[in-house]
Amino acid sequence: xxHMSQAARTRPRVVIIGSGFGGLFAARALGRADVDxxxxxxxGHHLFQPLLYQVATGILSPGEIAPATREVxxxxxxxxxxxxxxxxxxxxRRIVTxxxxxxxxxxxxxxxxxxxxxxxxxxxxxxxxEFAPGLKxxxxxxxxxxxxxxxxxxxxxxxxxxxxxxxxxxxxxxxxGGGATGVEMAGQLAELxxxxxxxxxxxxxxxxxxVVLVDVAPAVLGAFHPHLQESSRVALERIxxxxxxxxxxxGVDADGLDLEGPDGERTRVEAVTKVWAAGVAAxxxxxxxxxxxxxxxxxxxxxxxxxxxxxxGHPEVHxxxxxxxxxxxxxxxxxxxxxxRHAAAEIRxxxxxxxxxxxxRYHDKGSMATISRFRAIxxxxxxxxxxxxxxxxxxxxxLVYIIGFKxxxxxxxxxxxxxxxxxxxxxxxxxxxxxxRRALERSRR
Amino acid sequence: xxHMSQAARTRPRVVIIGSGFGGLFAARALGRADVDxxxxxxxGHHLFQPLLYQVATGILSPGEIAPATREVxxxxxxxxxxxxxxxxxxxxRRIVTxxxxxxxxxxxxxxxxxxxxxxxxxxxxxxxxEFAPGLKxxxxxxxxxxxxxxxxxxxxxxxxxxxxxxxxxxxxxxxxGGGATGVEMAGQLAELxxxxxxxxxxxxxxxxxxVVLVDVAPAVLGAFHPHLQESSRVALERIxxxxxxxxxxxGVDADGLDLEGPDGERTRVEAVTKVWAAGVAAxxxxxxxxxxxxxxxxxxxxxxxxxxxxxxGHPEVHxxxxxxxxxxxxxxxxxxxxxxRHAAAEIRxxxxxxxxxxxxRYHDKGSMATISRFRAIxxxxxxxxxxxxxxxxxxxxxLVYIIGFKxxxxxxxxxxxxxxxxxxxxxxxxxxxxxxRRALERSRR
Numbered sequence: 001x002x003h004m005s006q007a008a009r010t011r012p013r014v015v016i017i018g019s020g021f022g023g024l025f026a027a028r029a030l031g032r033a034d035v036d037x038x039x040x041x042x043x044g045h046h047l048f049q050p051l052l053y054q055v056a057t058g059i060l061s062p063g064e065i066a067p068a069t070r071e072v073x074x075x076x077x078x079x080x081x082x083x084x085x086x087x088x089x090x091x092x093r094r095i096v097t098x099x100x101x102x103x104x105x106x107x108x109x110x111x112x113x114x115x116x117x118x119x120x121x122x123x124x125x126x127x128x129x130e131f132a133p134g135l136k137x138x139x140x141x142x143x144x145x146x147x148x149x150x151x152x153x154x155x156x157x158x159x160x161x162x163x164x165x166x167x168x169x170x171x172x173x174x175x176x177g178g179g180a181t182g183v184e185m186a187g188q189l190a191e192l193x194x195x196x197x198x199x200x201x202x203x204x205x206x207x208x209x210x211v212v213l214v215d216v217a218p219a220v221l222g223a224f225h226p227h228l229q230e231s232s233r234v235a236l237e238r239i240x241x242x243x244x245x246x247x248x249x250x251g252v253d254a255d256g257l258d259l260e261g262p263d264g265e266r267t268r269v270e271a272v273t274k275v276w277a278a279g280v281a282a283x284x285x286x287x288x289x290x291x292x293x294x295x296x297x298x299x300x301x302x303x304x305x306x307x308x309x310x311x312x313g314h315p316e317v318h319x320x321x322x323x324x325x326x327x328x329x330x331x332x333x334x335x336x337x338x339x340x341r342h343a344a345a346e347i348r349x350x351x352x353x354x355x356x357x358x359x360x361r362y363h364d365k366g367s368m369a370t371i372s373r374f375r376a377i378x379x380x381x382x383x384x385x386x387x388x389x390x391x392x393x394x395x396x397x398x399l400v401y402i403i404g405f406k407x408x409x410x411x412x413x414x415x416x417x418x419x420x421x422x423x424x425x426x427x428x429x430x431x432x433x434x435x436x437r438r439a440l441e442r443s444r445r
Numbered sequence: 446x447x448h449m450s451q452a453a454r455t456r457p458r459v460v461i462i463g464s465g466f467g468g469l470f471a472a473r474a475l476g477r478a479d480v481d482x483x484x485x486x487x488x489g490h491h492l493f494q495p496l497l498y499q500v501a502t503g504i505l506s507p508g509e510i511a512p513a514t515r516e517v518x519x520x521x522x523x524x525x526x527x528x529x530x531x532x533x534x535x536x537x538r539r540i541v542t543x544x545x546x547x548x549x550x551x552x553x554x555x556x557x558x559x560x561x562x563x564x565x566x567x568x569x570x571x572x573x574x575e576f577a578p579g580l581k582x583x584x585x586x587x588x589x590x591x592x593x594x595x596x597x598x599x600x601x602x603x604x605x606x607x608x609x610x611x612x613x614x615x616x617x618x619x620x621x622g623g624g625a626t627g628v629e630m631a632g633q634l635a636e637l638x639x640x641x642x643x644x645x646x647x648x649x650x651x652x653x654x655x656v657v658l659v660d661v662a663p664a665v666l667g668a669f670h671p672h673l674q675e676s677s678r679v680a681l682e683r684i685x686x687x688x689x690x691x692x693x694x695x696g697v698d699a700d701g702l703d704l705e706g707p708d709g710e711r712t713r714v715e716a717v718t719k720v721w722a723a724g725v726a727a728x729x730x731x732x733x734x735x736x737x738x739x740x741x742x743x744x745x746x747x748x749x750x751x752x753x754x755x756x757x758g759h760p761e762v763h764x765x766x767x768x769x770x771x772x773x774x775x776x777x778x779x780x781x782x783x784x785x786r787h788a789a790a791e792i793r794x795x796x797x798x799x800x801x802x803x804x805x806r807y808h809d810k811g812s813m814a815t816i817s818r819f820r821a822i823x824x825x826x827x828x829x830x831x832x833x834x835x836x837x838x839x840x841x842x843x844l845v846y847i848i849g850f851k852x853x854x855x856x857x858x859x860x861x862x863x864x865x866x867x868x869x870x871x872x873x874x875x876x877x878x879x880x881x882r883r884a885l886e887r888s889r890r
Contacts (some may be wrong), residue, residue, distance in 0.1 A: 043874075044594065044598060044872075044874060045872070045873050045874075058508075061506030061507070061508055061509075061871060061873075062506070062871070062873035063503075063506055063871035063872060063873050064506075066873040067872075068594075068645075068869075068872045068873075070645045070646070071645060071869075071872070074644045074645045075644065080647040080648075081645075082601070082602065082605075083598040083599075083601075083602070084602075100598070100599065100602055101599070103602065105602060105605070105606065138873055149489065149513075153489060153528040153545070154528075154545065154546070156527070156528075157527065157528070157529075157545055157548065157550060160527075160550070161550065199519045199520065200513075200515045200516060200519045200526075201515070202525040203525075409858055410855050410858055410859070413854060413855055413858070414855070424513075424516075426506060426507070426508035427489075427490070427508060427512075427513045427516070428490050428506075428507035428508050428511040428513075428583055429488075429489060429490075
């Protein structure tokens with residue numbers, strides 16, 4: 001890329017790492033700035049992570065929540081998109097090194113925005129990952145789709161052959177983690193088994209599936225007001241989900257989980273399909289940067305930054321989104337989006353000769369989570385909504401934030417099919433979901 | 446499944462193998478018959494194969510052309526769907542043995558309908574498959590999607606680094622096979638590079654991509670009238686596709702193909718991305734059946750059947766669709782659909798005590814193929830259409846045959862986006878497309 005930058009050497013070069021909410025909105029915010037933008041990301045698509053659980057449960061297609069980054073940014077003539085995984089950031093020489101299928105490329109920068117996000121974390125138990133995959137990427141979602149629908153197929157077969165223990169194990173779904181992702185995933189598993197699949201099997205009744213939601217905290221949806229936490233728990237239980245709070249996961253294997261309850265009692269849940277929605281850790285680039293400036297990352301691998309989101313001693317480097325440890329900011333899209341706009345504004349100010357170094361101020365626009373169809377919770381400042389009204393708010397906000405008109409239209413349609421009707425349009429499982437196949441093979445069934 | 450069939454032992458048991466056009470329509474045609482139907486298939490979805498190329502080129506999502514078989518048949522209370530691959534058919538004992546993730550299950554039948562279709566064939570060169578994948582399954586389509594969009598990503602990188610030979614190789618796409626699938630695939634590759642990707646890259650101009658269509662026959666679209674063949678060839682060349690006829694593929698590797706032209710001259714085409722749309726061979730169950738009744742399969746592995754589509758000596762076994770060698774029937778959906786209805790009608794007649802053994806009569810409803818957006822060819826008896834009118838006919842017929850209202854609506858929308866606009870809604874490539882990644886890695890680039 002050295003090659004490319006020669007032509008435009010006079011314009012400041014901004015390199016952005018990541019194509020999530022932070023990276024994409026940073027690129028957009030610089031669309032009309034007099035700079036050359038290079039966005040480097042390890043996938044070719046932006047990802048609307050809050051709806052991943054709907055890809056996993058067959059409501060949406062990957063394309064609806066993962067538009068090609070290149071297409072989204074195609075009208076910004078000052079922006080190039082580069083597929084590659086960043087392995088090194090040389091803060092002294094101001095060079096980012098990335099690689100694409102084994103080929104290395106280097107990108108010099110005048111400004112760097114690091115928005116590499118987080119990966120799933122199994123809290124020091126990486127061996128859990130094989131049995132309880134996370135939900136952070138399109139691959140994760142399709143993997144879980146394969147496991148979920150595969151489990152019902154195998155349960156039908158087991159029932160026809162009279163293997164009742166196997167049926168129970170195949171029809172038990174455990175979601176670890178009671179945050180928004182875990183709650184929404186559990187809710188959709190309940191909907192899937194109670195409504196969508198109702199008439200489709202002959203030997204099992206999918207409505208008898210067991211859905212268990214486990215969290216080590218004493219309440220679900222920790223980011224919400226206690227009233228909303230409690231009403232959510234009640235709503236989850238009302239649709240048949242077993243909510244196990246103050247409960248730690250101490251073991252996960254092909255056939256189930258070992259749990260430790262509030263009084264230290266240990267129980268075993270036999271379940272072929274497990275979903276890990278419990279924790280995240282910052283992308284390793286956070287530590288890579290921290291090491292270079294003599295800082296320490298926190299327990300979740302996040303890097304402390306200055307109040308203006310720059311790396312200490314490096315006003316030309318902004319770190320935004322989930323990767324940073326600052327003022328206990330939550331790991332939500334709005335923190336990344338607002339951080340992106342803040343960093344872009346600072347860069348524009350630098351080149352207009354205006355003073356920079358303004359502190360980042362996060363405006364909490366509120367939080368929301370769906371429990372099930374027609375039922376959600378929403379919290380905006382002091383306004384707290386539950387039930388149908390909250391669900392309408394959820395619907396509106398998510399439709400607006402999905403990138404691109406065509407995805408908004410098909411998504412609305414798929415939601416109608418799924419919420420008003422009971423079908424799921426995107427259930428296709430491929431052979432390439434080899435890990436799903438292996439996971440099911442390894443379980444007793 | 447022995448277990449299950451006891452309850453309904455008094456009703457005749459019909460086992461159907463396959464969930465393609467033949468299997469699905471056979472099950473539907475028996476929906477109200479007084480029989481128990483078991484449909485066994487190795488995928489959980491029906492597949493609308495004629496539109497696979499649109500999944501490969503990012504227009505449609507898998508869910509739109511591959512609805513869950515279980516969902517399509519959910520209202521037929523007499524029908525069960527079983528996921529499994531059939532390994533053995535015992536004609537004497539009338540038992541089908543299938544396996545699902547290593548677990549074996551057996552299904553007794555009174556009637557058997559074998560509709561297992563065809564697999565891709567590389568004409569005795571299985572080593573070509575790795576470099577030039579076929580287009581017969583959702584996996585194939587997603588694999589090709591990964592290779593096609595990946596090739597453009599790598600070309601952009603190669604161009605930025607000044608590796609011009611690599612750019613040319615990455616931006617050359619070769620389709621082997623000039624039947625409907627090959628022609629439609631080549632047409633869409635041209636559209637993709639000329640229209641969809643036009644403004645998305647900074648170092649390459651996708652419109653300069655080379656699309657080559659190769660066939661060993663002297664004309665494209667062998668099933669059509671020579672006038673339509675010639676007008677199609679002209680239309681393909683007009684949108685910039687190199688059509689190489691009377692040309693055999695004698696070698697395929699990671700970086701290109703070796704061809705032998707009409708006068709025996711050999712040429713090499715450097716191309717990272719190759720698509721094999723050249724030939725098919727019947728599912729091995731055809732030979733398995735043939736061996737048991739002392740018959741021989743033909744060159745494409747198809748089994749000769751009686752005029753009423755039954756296996757010689759076995760009036761209880763119908764073989765339908767692409768697997769049979771009978772009267773030079775073409776390998777198209779209508780042959781399978783009409784064969785399915787014929788077999789179902791014969792089975793119903795058997796149990797009403799009516800005479801059976803009627804000869805299958807195929808009614809050619811016509812053939813069609815799209816060349817590009819707004820341009821197709823259609824042939825119905827003596828009526829031959831080209832251009833926009835033919836394309837409208839193509840649009841109408843394909844919309845009608847896509848299973849399910851919701852898929853029809855989203856598909857229409859995706860077509861509007863793609864034909865009226867220039868976008869593609871379903872470009873998402875996953876990490877699970879490991880073979881695509883490996884193929885690109887192995888090429889020089």
